[in-house]
Amino acid sequence: MPQPIPLKDHEHDARLVRARVLVGAAILLALALGLVARMFYLQVIQYEHHTTLAENNRIHVQPLPPTRGLIYDRNGVILADNRPSFSLTVTRERAGDWQQVLDVIVEVLALGEEERALFERRVRQGRRPFEPVPVMFELSEEQIARIAVNQFRLPGVDVAAQLVRHYPQGAHFAHSVGYVGRINEQELKRLDTINYSGTHHIGKTGAERFYEDVLHGQVGYEEVETNARGRVLRVLKRTAPIPGRDITLHLDLALQKAAEAALGGRRGAIVAIEPATGGVLAMVSQPSFDPNLFVTGISFKDYAELRDSIDRPLYNRALRGLYPPGSTVKPQVALAGLDAGLITPLSRVWDPGFYQLPGNTHKYRNWNRSGDGWVDLNLAMARSNDTYFYDLAIKLGIDRLHHYLSGFGLGQRVALDLFEEAAGLMPSREWKRLNRRQAWFPGETVITGIGQGYMLTSPLQLAQATTLIATRGRWTRPRLLRDAAGLSPEQLMAQGLLEPRETPPDLVAKDERYWDQVTQSMVEVLHGPRGTGFKVGKDSVYRIAGKSGTAQVVAIRQGERYDRDKLRERHRDHALFVAFAPAENPQIAVAVMVENGESGSGVAAPIARQVMDAWLLDEQGRLKADPGGMRPAQENMP
Incomplete structure (x- = not known):
């Protein structure tokens, strides 16, 4: 005996569809309201916070180290001056695996293990975040060219022009005028970290040390806009540094x-x-x-010669x-x-x-x-x-x-x-x-x-x-x-x-x-x-x-x-x-x-x-x- 053919209940199907639509709409509405609420929280309530974060990614404050004062003898002869020098700097936060970057530098410039160890010690030295650290001074034109050709392999590495202390009279006043050297960890702890931002040298002996506060000057600042790679696009604001005072000595x-x-x-x-x-x-x-x-x-070899000399030149x-x-x-x-x-x-x-x-x-x-x-x-x-x-x-x-x-x-x-x-x-x-x-x-x-x-x-x-x-x-x-x-x-x-x-x-x-x-x-x-x-x-x-x-x-x-x-x-x-x-x-x-x-x-x-x-x-x-x-x-x- 043939079975009866069931008839389709269109009204039931319609109710089911309507229920599903309402549930879906409610879910979508809830998601939309959540998204709007989140956008309101981020863009209205947290506006200042996220604006600051965005600006910090785009705008950086860079210190401008002051020019160190000159030293003259009683007749106006220069005993200590500043000469331009091209330095190789590394910014650790931009370099990523900075130790690998140092290996590349050593390879590119054909340096030895002694220089590699010196570079690492300088990079590890305490300093402000995003502050470039000079690792090598007085680059030759050939070295600058090698760095430029391999720049794609050297993130966070730059060649910067700096003023470096120079003593034109050589050994004549080594024990009276003295000399400057790189700031070490102990000195960094006692220095005014703000005023010495961007400064990497300090008076070590003689008049250079005693008159450090007079010769150093006051640090300045630049607000700069950078791209995602940290390159400076433009200068937004600048406060010029105050150079150190020149001093004249009684020495003749x-x-x-x-x-x-x-x-x-x-x-x-x-x-x-x-x-x-x-x-x-x-x-x-x-x-x-x-x-x-x-x-x-100073190199290890040169210092060892001075330190170990029986005549004690130091x-x-x-x-x-x-x-x-x-x-x-x-x-x-x-x-x-x-x-x-x-x-x-x-x-x-x-x-x-x-x-x-x-x-x-x-x-x-x-x-x-x-x-x-x-x-x-x-x-x-x-x-x-x-x-x-x-x-x-x-x-x-x-x-x-x-x-x-x-x-x-x-x-x-x-x-x-x-x-x-x-x-x-x-x-x-x-x-x-x-x-x-x-x-x-x-x-x-x-x-x-x-x-x-x-x-x-x-x-x-x-x-x-x-x-x-x-x-x-x-x-x-x-x-x-x-x-x-x-x-x-x-x-x-x-x-x-x-x-x-x-x-x-x-x-x-x-x-x-x-x-x-x-x-x-x-x-x-x-x-x-x-x-x-x-x-x-x-x-x-x-x-x-x-x-x-x-x-x-x-x-x-x-x-x-x-x-x-x-x-x-x-x-x-x-x-x-x-x-x-x-x-x-x-x-x-x-x-x-x-x-x-x-x-x-x-x-x-x-x-x-x-x-x-x-x-x-x-x-x-x-x-x-x-x-x-x-x-x-x-x-x-x-």
């Missing part, structure tokens, strides 16, 4: 060269000071080095070299004896060639073993008679010796702006008790009177102590800076650009004639017929007040004589000489130290004479009317 290039020539390649130091101002006219430490090696990063002998002053402190000891009322210029001491403490058999030898007989102040200074000053030291005692000699700056930092200066040592009872846990012995007072024993001084301190004799006790701290854009060091301190430093009180003698008496005794050293420096001063057209000295490097046993042939060259005595001239109107004070030079009067004194001649005499050998006057810069150019 011609005198510096004359002093170096006088030293003649020997190891040693020379410091020349202008008594009226305290200005350092010349500061030599030999051997020296080329500071340009340090500016963009060591600043003028400031950090500490040596027993020997007889060069006898003028200060003499003034102490006069001022304390223990001697007069006519007081005499019998010299049999040695000195003995009462009740002691030990003999403190005079350099002249046969003795000088009866000696007064002038003869004792002229002959550098040790016995006279042994006796005077005992009369003074260590307490008064320490008091008077400390007043001359011995055993302390005397300079105003010489950063690396060492303090030295002026011994006392308290010092020995604290450092040696021992009492002070009379024999130690004896040898302190001739600048031996524990006493240690730098050539700068000896130059300052001599300057104080020349100025009759008027204290002015030695300084390199003459002015910074018209401002003196004291004015810079008043404006807060330099840390203030007090000047010690002037030395006031009980009788002003004591200064003249000590000066006259020093004149006898070079112009008296029995003076140890008579051969040096006899033909001078001006009068020189000076004092020679010899400092032992190794001790000699009681009763033995100094025999140079039995000593290695570096164990021989140091030669020292201090002087100022003209004696009546001092224009220059000089301290000379020659390592292992043996004879103060025979080796160091002629050097001091050449330095003073270079400052005081003209080409015809006549006294200049104004030795410190400004000279045209071209006269001093190399």
Whole structure:
């Protein structure tokens, strides 16, 4: 029997379709409302936030490092300038796999593993995000071309033109002007990161370090628009940087060269000071080095050669070299004896060639073993008679010796702006008790009177102590800076650009004639017929007040004589000489130290004479009317 054919229910189908349409429409409406709500949230509620994000992707703030101030000598000769240089920079955030990029750089430029390690160390150094880091300086034209050809392989790598510090006088002022170098991690922690944005170098030594805040300037900024690859499309806003101040030093290039020539390649130091101002006219430490090696990063090989050299070219002998002053402190000891009322210029001491403490058999030898007989102040200074000053030291005692000699700056930092200066040592009872846990012995007072024993001084301190004799006790701290854009060091301190430093009180003698008496005794050293420096001063057209000295490097046993042939060259005595001239109107004070030079009067004194001649005499050998006057810069150019 056939089955009935069911009829289609069009009404049911219609209801089903309508239900599905309504559900679909509701879903679409809900999705649309969600999309609209999300768009409203993003574009209205979160408008400022996302606008800022978009602008940050498109607009960047780039620091504009200031131009470092220049450094001149007193006559306008440039000692430190800035020269354009093409540098290779890497921006880590744009480079992606920056280590692979460094590998490509090394491959493209055909460099070695040493350079690769240096590049990585520089990139890893802390800095602001998106700040380009220079990894290589002074690119050649060939290197620039290779980078340009391979630019597609070097994301985040650019060639930038920068100003790099340069020292046109080379090694002449390495120990005084100093040098700049790359900012290291320790320096980065203490620097103002905002003001040093974009700056990669900082003063490391000398005037460059001490006057860093004056030379550096103030950073500027640029707002730039960039594309997706980080390339600058246009500059939107610019705040120009404020360049650092130019500074002028008291140093004189011609005198510096004359002093170096006088030293003649020997190891040693020379410091020349202008008594009226305290200005350092010349500061030599030999051997020296080329500071340009340090500016963009010295190679391991070059640094190892300087560091490991037996002659220590990196060591600043003028400031950090500490040596027993020997007889060069006898003028200060003499003034102490006069001022304390223990001697007069006519007081005499019998010299049999040695000195003995009462009740002691030990003999403190005079350099002249046969003795000088009866000696007064002038003869004792002229002959550098040790016995006279042994006796005077005992009369003074260590307490008064320490008091008077400390007043001359011995055993302390005397300079105003010489950063690396060492303090030295002026011994006392308290010092020995604290450092040696021992009492002070009379024999130690004896040898302190001739600048031996524990006493240690730098050539700068000896130059300052001599300057104080020349100025009759008027204290002015030695300084390199003459002015910074018209401002003196004291004015810079008043404006807060330099840390203030007090000047010690002037030395006031009980009788002003004591200064003249000590000066006259020093004149006898070079112009008296029995003076140890008579051969040096006899033909001078001006009068020189000076004092020679010899400092032992190794001790000699009681009763033995100094025999140079039995000593290695570096164990021989140091030669020292201090002087100022003209004696009546001092224009220059000089301290000379020659390592292992043996004879103060025979080796160091002629050097001091050449330095003073270079400052005081003209080409015809006549006294200049104004030795410190400004000279045209071209006269001093190399």
